[in-house]
Amino acid sequence: MYKLFYYPLNASMAPHFVLEELNADFELVLVDRKTNAHKAKNYLALNPAGRIPTLVDDESVLFESAAICIHLAESNPKNKLIPQVGEPERALFLQWIMYLTNTLQAELMVHFYPQNHTNNVDAIANITATQESRITAMLGLLDTELADKKFLVGEQLTVCDFYLFMLAIWADEFKQPPLAFKHLGLYLRRLAKRDAIIKVCKKEGLSLADYV
Structure with a gap:
């Protein structure tokens, strides 16, 4: 199961789209920017950059929105959200x-x-x-x-x-x-x-x- 730390309309939105497109089993965890929750000690322990989003799955903790999107696509190849190595695209x-x-x-x-x-x-x-x-x-x-x-x-x-x-x-x-x-x-x-x-x-x- 994936856990996406997000804030509405922030850079977490693209991974959120991808998770829904994959029909993945995931949990949304709100990181309230209004209270600087992304700078809190417990969040920084996951994401030392102190930015949103962060993705937690069974094997890894990952930040940077594009990296999360690529990771999700490559972890779910049957959905074909990323061309495979060797494909012309x-x-x-x-x-x-x-x-x-x-x-x-x-x-x-x-x-x-x-x-x-x-x-x-x-x-x-x-x-x-x-x-x-x-x-x-x-x-x-x-x-x-x-x-x-x-x-x-x-x-x-x-x-x-x-x-x-x-x-x-x-x-x-x-x-x-x-x-x-x-x-x-x-x-x-x-x-x-x-x-x-x-x-x-x-x-x-x-x-x-x-x-x-």
Whole structure:
């Protein structure tokens, strides 16, 4: 049985999607960010980075959202949420999961926490605006990539799709949100019909009304 330490609409959302898609036996454990529970001694004993999420299973304790998603997919190969070593889509999968976590997510973190990247209070608004522009360009790249594809890695649903859906939710209040892009918007609306995403959004308090 898996145990996912989570907080609604945080980086735990992608692993939460994957667990539901796998129809896995798992328990959700709320880590209340409002009370800094992710910095508490007992949580740091599991996750010394003091961030969310953390996954505990029978054999390991793991943090970092993308790593958890990959671990879940590889531990449940029959669900085919990750191309296997030697399959032609494997390299493309690795490219996109790295892009999503190391590029798009990293830039989103600067956008949402600009105060962590400057000692000049007057620079915060400029950082936020600049980051939104940078991220919008990245969304444009993804929009182009999805022009003739059902999923990010070809015709097969993978954890990349759940990861991108999570990041798109984070950017939904941009001047040009992900849903405003032609191909990316259609792709997100298709994903929003999946039972796993519907279940997770209900549990985490997110309305999918905009995706209809």
